[in-house]
Amino acid sequence: MDNNKIIIIGAKENNLKNISLDIDKHKFNVVTGVSGSGKSSLVFDCIYASAQSSFYETLSTYIVKNLPKINKPNVDNIYNLSPCVLIEQKKLGQNPRSTVGTYTEIFTYLRLLYSRIGYPIYDSSYFSFNTPKGACEKCGGLGFELKPDLNKLIDYNKSLNEGAIKHRTWKVNSRYFNIQKVSNLFDMDKKIKDYNDKELFDLLYKESTKISQTSFGVVQTFSHEGIITRIMKRQGDSRGLSINDYDRTFFVEDNCSECLGSRLNSKAREVKVNGKTLVELLNMELFDLYKFICEIKDEVAVEIINKMEKDIQNLINLGIGYLTLNRGINTLSNGESQKIKLAKSIDNSLNELIYIMDEPSTGFHARDVYKIINSIKNIVERGNTAIVVEHNRQVIENSDNIIDIGPKSGNEGGELIYNGTTKGIIKEPKSITGQYLNDKKKINFEHKKISKYYELNNISIHNINNLNIKIPLGILTCITGVSGSGKSSLIKYILDYDKKIVKVGKDNVGINSRSNVATYTNVFDIIRALFAKENNVDSGLFSFNSKGACENCGGNGYIKMDMHFLGDVKQECDVCHGKRYKNDVLKYKLNNKNISEILNMTIEEALIFFDNTEIKNKLQILKDVGLEYLRLGQTLDTLSGGEVQRVNMSKYLDKKGSIYVFD
Known part of the structure; x- marks a missing residue:
């Protein structure tokens, strides 16, 4: 057996058709193919999952039970795997306390620097905005203040009983609404505009107060606190709760008036090294910070200093030298996030690792792609293996080997079309990738006339200052620019400014095993209604999430067995045999x-089967975006990233007169 190759035998995960192949180790390997062809199934669901499962087997059960579960892939054997490093298409997080400096750990070394040679001398913890010793007393180390926009939060012309509070936590009959009611602090039928100062204070700013109530002989205790007081406590939660983003829509964000956005308290802000405070360094662009550190x-x-020089240089080499260490990671674009992840791997002294990357060129300007290529090559030169899922032509042409999966998507994909050098793929007639690389296929362009514009003036956000824009309406407009130029910031401003504009992306989709193509696009509601009308029964019978669900598997079609630290094992339900429904329902x-038979239809087959106009219109859009091979009952958690994005897109494209933003 050749130990210089990863040998995969019988990969059958998702749509992979029992493929076997060898992947050269210590090479730059690119996996190509159209969206939904099976690239992710091979790289992430087979190779990465196998490596992680094997790694888990070397650990104690105590450790493994606290790690994320990895299910063993549907593959006969994989030989010669090494530990894997995954660099995927995900943002770094939404925690408001995490910055470029804390994530890269450069801030940790800056704190050490100031504690060693700064004056006056303080312990390292005094320079951390995530500790009580170092955090700004006013903003708690967040760097900003949230000022309530009461007009967004309250309808002054309504009473509490009429739903005066617009925030969903305090909607009528909710838990917190009922606490307001039993507190006896408010006249629930009184218009908010008629509240006196004390009543308004109690409603918005009152500190937590215990309230006891006796009901049916039982004493219940509640805590009431003002709406703004409660929301502000949640904003200070370091766990980055998902509701925080919703809460912020009722506030205006501004720099902290005490620390001016630096996050640090007055003691930490006074200490200097070479005449500069830590705050000044945190707000320097990395280009300038590198020069200062070198001096x-x-x-x-x-x-x-040596460690910081290396880490900062890596970030500059990847084209993000314009960032500052104080930049929140929740404000970074996907391209910037991936570069930071990659930078952390560049100086890793370990070798014989497998680096798995998911479209690392995403979000990169053509000018910057060579930087990512050079970084991958440097990783390989240190004795590692790179396996990269990619669509970018520059990355593909600079690789050592290409593994092409296809020829098409879904059931028409999952085959190994080509495995070899870059030059050879252009001669493979079955490879769509090869045809584009050989310029035998090209994208057609149709130019349209511009008649109207969407205009915005005086835009200021992040690095954009007083920008005026005119976006043509009725055509496809691309917002371009190098990474960090302000594209994502501009889109964020537009979306915040105009709530009628629709953003389409993977982050809009709730991906789980209960949601499928039919349910997500709302086609299933219409289909269930047709079944109910045809058979004169309740439409709830035709939902596998409701009355019609197989009682044995709960409508999943399979039984999931929790194997604890070994991952979950799914077995087809032996009552419904994967059909998800009770036998009585299948008689209709x-x-x-x-x-069940209809959910098993492809979109192409369903278009022929149904004559309902609304169903046909929705399914036609799915076909138009290239998803005619998907089955109506295919769950969203089995789709590739490109397929998820197109399913999401189809949900909106049957509307007219809207502006859509695709990120």
Whole structure:
């Protein structure tokens, strides 16, 4: 057996058709193919999952039970795997306390630097905005203040009983609404505009107060606190709760009036190194910070300075030298996030690792793609293997080997079309990738006339200052620019400014095993109604999430067995045999098909089967975006990233007169 190759035998995960292949180790390997062809199934669901499962087997059960579960893939064997490093298409997080400096750990070394050679001398914890010693007393280390926009939060012309509070936590009959009611602090039928100062204070700013109530002989205790007081406490939660983003829609965000956005308290802000405060360094662009660090000459800090020089240089080499260490990671674009992840791997002294990357060129300007290529090549030169899922032509042409999966998507994909050098793929007639690389296929362009514009003036956000824009209406407009130029910031401003504009992206989709193509696009509601009308029964019978669900598997079609630290094992339900429904429900027919048979139809087949105009219109859009091979009952958690984005897109494209933003 050749130990210089990863040998995969019988990969059958998702749509992969029992493929076997070898992947060269210590090479730059690119996996190509159209969206939904099976690339992710091979790379992430087979190779990465196998490596993680094997790694887990070396750990104690105590450790493994606290790690994310990895299910063993549907593959006969994979040989010669090494530990894997995954660099995927995900933002770094939404925690408001995490910055470029904290994520890259450069801030940690800056804190050490200031505690060693700064004056006056303080312990390292005094320079952390995530500790009580270092955090700004006013904003708690967040760097900003949230000022309530009471007009967004309250309808002054309504009473509490009429739903004066617009925030969903305090909607009528909710838990917190009922606490307001039993507190006896408010006249629930009184218009908010008629509240006196004390009543308004109690409603918005009152500190937590215990309230006891006796009901049916039982004493219940509640805590009432003002709406703004409660929301502000949630904003200070370091866990980055998902509701925080919703809460912020009722506030205006502004720099902290005490620390001016630096996050640090007055003591930490006073200490200087070479005449500069830590705040000044945190707000420097990385280009300037690198020059400043290189000029520090102090024997006490040599190791600290050398480490920072390397880390900052890596970020600059990846084209993000314009960032500052104080930049919140929740404000970074996907491209910037991936570059930061990659930068952390560049100086890793370990070798014989497998680096798995998911379209690392995403979000990169053509000018910057060579930087990502050079970084991958450097990783390989240190004795590692790179396996990269990619669509970018520059990345593909600079790879050592291409593994092409296809030829098409879904059931028409999952085959190994080509495995070899870059030059050879253009001669493979079955490879769509090869045809584009050989310029035998090209994208057609149709130019349209511009008649109207969407205009916005005086836009200021992040690095954009007083920008005026005119976006043509009725055509496809691309917002371009190098990474960090302000594209994402501009889109964020537009979406916040105009709530009628629709953003389409993977983050809009709730991906789980209960949601499928039919349910997500709302086609299933219409289909269930047709079944109910045809058979004169309740439409709830035709929902596998409700009355019609198989009682044995709960409508999943399978039984999930929790194997604890070994991951979950799914077995087809032996009662419904994967059909998800009770037998009684399957007796009902629509044009001689039961509900399970219809969910098993492809979109192409369903377009022929149904004559309902609304169903046909929705399914036609799915076909138009290239998803005619998907089955109506295919769950969203089995789709690739490109397929999820197109399913999401189809949900909106049957509307007219809207502006859509695709990120």
